[in-house]
Amino acid sequence: MAIVIHLDLMLARRKVKSKDLAAHVGITEQNLSLLKSGKVKGLRFSTLERICDYLACQPGDLLEWVPGAEDGDAAADAAAEGGAF
Template sequence: MPIVVDIDVMLARRKMSVGELAERVGITPANLAVLKNGRAKAVRFTTLAALCEALSCQPGDLLRWEEGAGGDGEPEE
């Protein structure tokens, strides 16, 4: 999928753990990992809004479109 999720970049910038973010957002660490690793098929706007609030960022800081990106966020060959 050409949508790449950059939650790990924002976590590093904010010096926040996956567990702390999951707690702040109100989702399980496992579900956050699915989203973070680019394996999610969809994300609710309420979850996206909660992520943006917890990370003090915009949706575009977390999601980007990349031509030819595979399901793991890496470009397809």
């Protein structure tokens, strides 16, 4: 997928546990894990808004478009190039 999710990095920067974020957002830890790994096909704006509210960040801090990236290797490629952060 050409969209890379940097949720793990933001959680680490904010020193927030996935469990706490999932509870605040109102989703299961399993669904949050799927989101962090990029295995979801969509994300509601209301969910993204609650994530950004809790982490005090912008959507662009969590999502990055990597041209030509079509699979899980996009995250590794982005990390190797410095990512969006």
